[in-house]
Amino acid sequence: EVQLVESGGGLVQPGGSLRLSCATSGFTFSNYAMKWVRQAPGKGLEWVSTISNRGGSTTYADSVKGRFTISRDNAKNTLYLQMNNLKPEDTAVYYCAPQGTTPSGQGTQVTVSS
Numbered sequence: 001e002v003q004l005v006e007s008g009g010g011l012v013q014p015g016g017s018l019r020l021s022c023a024t025s026g027f028t029f030s031n032y033a034m035k036w037v038r039q040a041p042g043k044g045l046e047w048v049s050t051i052s053n054r055g056g057s058t059t060y061a062d063s064v065k066g067r068f069t070i071s072r073d074n075a076k077n078t079l080y081l082q083m084n085n086l087k088p089e090d091t092a093v094y095y096c097a098p099q100g101t102t103p104s105g106q107g108t109q110v111t112v113s114s
Contacts, residue, residue, distance in 0.1 A: 001026045002024075002025075002026040002027050002098075002104065003023075003024065003025045003026050003105075004022055004023075004024055004095075004096055004097065004103070004104055004105035005022065005023045005024075005105055005106075006020060006021070006022050006094060006095060006096055006105050006106065006107050006108040007020070007021050007022075007023070007108055008020040008021050008108055009093075009094060009108030009109045009110045009111075010109075010110070010111070011111045011113065012086055012110070012111070012112055013112070013113070013114050014086060014087060014088060014112055014113075014114055015085055015086065016086050016112070017082070017083060017084045017085075017086065018083045018086065018110060019080060019081070019082050019083070020036070020080065020081040020083065020094055020096075020108055020110075021078055021079070021080055022034075022036075022078060022079040022080070022081075022096030022105070023076075023077065023078050024077045024078065024079065024096075025077060027098070029072075029074060029077040030053055030054070030074040031053055032053055032098040032099065033050055033051060033052050033053050033098070033099035034050070034051055034053075034070075034072060034079045034096060034097070034098055034099060035047065035048070035049065035050040035051075035096070035097055035098075035099050036048040036049050036050075036070060036079070036081050036094060036095070036096055037094075037095050037096075037097065037103060038090075038092035038093065038094045038095070038110075039092055039093050039095070039107075040089075040091060040092040041091070041092075045095075045103070046061070046092070047061055048060070048061055048064055048068065048081070048094070049061065049064065049068060049070040049081065050070070050099055051070045051071065051072055051079070054074070055071065055072050055074070058070050063089070064083075064090075067083065067084050067085045067086075068081060068082065068083050068084070069081070069082040069084075070082075079096050081094065081096075083110070086110075086112045087112060088112045088113060089112075090110060090112050091110060091111050091112050091113070092109075092110060093107040093108065093109050093110075094107060094108050094109075094110055095107045
């Protein structure tokens, strides 16, 4: 059974930082590109970033480029998202998922507010 457990969210002031983690199990993590997506209140899923299976290639939405960094540790089957210079519009529930699939975890809430 595929399991994706996101963590690391919280309440942070504008300009602050958070590091999200996604612990995975139930599939061969190192075989899959992985992505982060987010869902803001009242809106649909928005793609944030993707990383290739070995981590050599990363892509970002324009809205987060230069502020967020995606990474992975294949030895730990874990995906990360370092988020810096957070803005109120980054407020959302963040999910991880293998590329091409729909998120199935519970997500982690990120709230950016003063």
